[in-house]
Amino acid sequence: MSSFTLDGADVAFTEGQTIIEAARVAGRFIPSLCAHPEFPAHGSCRVCTVLVNGRPMSSCTTKASEGQVVESNTAALNRDRQALVQMLFVEGNHFCPGCEKSGACTLQSLGKELGVTSAGFAHESPTRPVDASHPDILLDFNRCILCELCVRASADVDHKDVFALSGRGLHKHLIVNAESGRLADTGMSLEDKAMTVCPVGVILKKRQGFSTPIGARRDDVQTPRQRLEAGRKP
């Protein structure tokens, strides 16, 4: 079997796997955000950037190849990752204490994993009203990080095309594909794949709230790194 090294450890891969896919199978954690195992890589958040033979490449889009020397856990890369996470925090309105997704949020877990303790930059504080029109689903756009997973899940898996991104640069934002712009006027339902893919707290099932208390949630019990490393073969 072919292999490459990740921070000095041998990682086996099969032809066609990306670096992060092979690392996941081997139980080796590379910090990532927009890379979802069930969707083709998007390569937009750059959090999973690693050095491949000394060159920075996103590990979700770079194919593994024989003999690559991959470095992930370096001080410089982790500093860049911290800054990326901090920029995502200040671009939206992320108030973890009041968020139902706190403790099961990829952005939050990533921040804690990387030792981020502050926002670092000045907050943009954008004004983004919520959409509570749907009887079963709440959309809180304040937390959107523009990963497009819901856009792709709704279009490619659910075939409903409920979401889209609109605007450019700082004005880019998530919208609902309906003449009214309201979720109630789409075919979105609780069974949709788009309900499950949001890495942050935008798409929420109503009346769920704080049924699992803070401190007992998914990533409170086991961090993403711990979950992945628990599956590592000795």
Place this chain on the structure above:
Amino acid sequence: MTAKVRVATTSLAGCFGCHMSFLDIDERILPLLERVTLDRSPLTDQKHAGPCAVGLVEGGVCNEDNLHVLREFRAQCQVLVAVGACAINGGLPAQRNHFEVGDLLRRVYTEEPGLTRRVVPDDPELPLLFDKVRPLHELVKVDYFIPGCPPPAEAFWAFLSDLLDGKEPRLPKGAIRYD
């Protein structure tokens, strides 16, 4: 015996929850007080901070008094620490940032049902509200951050222990919380 280290604490636009969590270090406060003298703090009721090694500031900045106190802390403390969600990103009080402050005052003090006196308070004793609630690092240089709502007692303990031992303070992984 080495001289005690002076530490000041205050709450700006906060709820004192961070101070309560600090007190959750329980009996460890006794060995701490052998190494630390509290300067301005809700526990001493001292009105102004003197020269200190460390200042712990809870809460964001929502009015001119908050800013005045924050600047006093920055001037007096060698190491300034933003403590808790509100000091770090504005927290709950910053939820008003998407509304115009005059509108909010009118709504709350003149339009809410059950009010006996419908007037926006304007006593000169009251500090002027700012249009936005801001976190500390957007206004002064902040040296360290202890996140959480509130930060766990363990975070206060680990941070202060490191600092008093002359080490670079480091929060243990489990002690970094955003909620």
